[in-house]
Amino acid sequence: EVQLLESGGGLVQPGGSLRLSCAASGFTFSRYAMSWVRQAPGEGLEWVSVIIGSGDTTYYADSVKGRFTISRDNSRNTLFLQMNSLRAEDTAVYYCAKGSSSSWFQTDFDYWGQGTLVTVSS
Amino acid sequence: DIQMTQSPSSLSASVGDRVTITCRASQGISNYLAWFQQKPGKAPKSLIYGASSLQSGVPSKFSGSGSGTDFTLTISSLQPEDFATYYCQQYNTYPLTFGGGTRVEIK
Numbered sequence: 397e398v399q400l401l402e403s404g405g406g407l408v409q410p411g412g413s414l415r416l417s418c419a420a421s422g423f424t425f426s427r428y429a430m431s432w433v434r435q436a437p438g439e440g441l442e443w444v445s446v447i448i449g450s451g452d453t454t455y456y457a458d459s460v461k462g463r464f465t466i467s468r469d470n471s472r473n474t475l476f477l478q479m480n481s482l483r484a485e486d487t488a489v490y491y492c493a494k495g496s497s498s499s500w501f502q503t504d505f506d507y508w509g510q511g512t513l514v515t516v517s518s
Numbered sequence: 519d520i521q522m523t524q525s526p527s528s529l530s531a532s533v534g535d536r537v538t539i540t541c542r543a544s545q546g547i548s549n550y551l552a553w554f555q556q557k558p559g560k561a562p563k564s565l566i567y568g569a570s571s572l573q574s575g576v577p578s579k580f581s582g583s584g585s586g587t588d589f590t591l592t593i594s595s596l597q598p599e600d601f602a603t604y605y606c607q608q609y610n611t612y613p614l615t616f617g618g619g620t621r622v623e624i625k
Contacts, residue, residue: 440605443607443615502609504567
């Protein structure tokens with residue numbers, strides 16, 4: 397059974413940093429691209445970033461480019477999102493999502509984690 | 519960026535009704551279109567990929583169609599567990615983008 401379990405959310409002041417983790421199980425983690433998707437309170441879904449299976453290639457939404465860094469540790473089956481220079485508008489539930497194939501391009505999501513809440517406020 | 523426009527933004531329906539939600543892309547995306555269901559306080563659940571293929575375990579009352587720029591999600595006979603918000607998403611091009619969502623409520 398595929399499981400994705402996010403952690404690391406919490407309350408942080410504007411300008412601060414936070415590191416999210418997503419522990420994966422039930423599949424060969426290194427074979428699949430992984431993404432972060434966020435959802436501000438009462439709002440819709442916004443894709444944040446993707447990383448390919450090997451970790452060599454990453455892409456970011458313009459809204460987080462230069463502030464967030466996605467990475468993965470395939471030996472620990474864990475995905476990360478390092479978030480720096482946080483802003484109030486980054487407040488959201490952050491989900492990790494698994495790509496459905498080994499390709500990072502034109503691949504849908506088949507599994508989602510339960511999410512972790514990040515609140516940026518003074 | 520490709521804009522995804524869903525309509526309606528909300529609808530009221532009764533148990534047993536047939537419901538159709540539409541999604542329009544601002545440019546052609548072939549069939550790289552997915553649909554998700556989200557219940558309050560829960561993570562999204564993948565329903566359909568490739569515009570019309572059901573994810574494993576998704577009941578056949580859900581169906582999708584379309585290609586290019588215009589897509590639909592149909593629920594053939596609405597059940598109490600189907601009341602939720604539905605999102606479309608294009609995965610043809612980065613950045614991946616979602617529609618604004620359609621909230622399906624009980625009439």
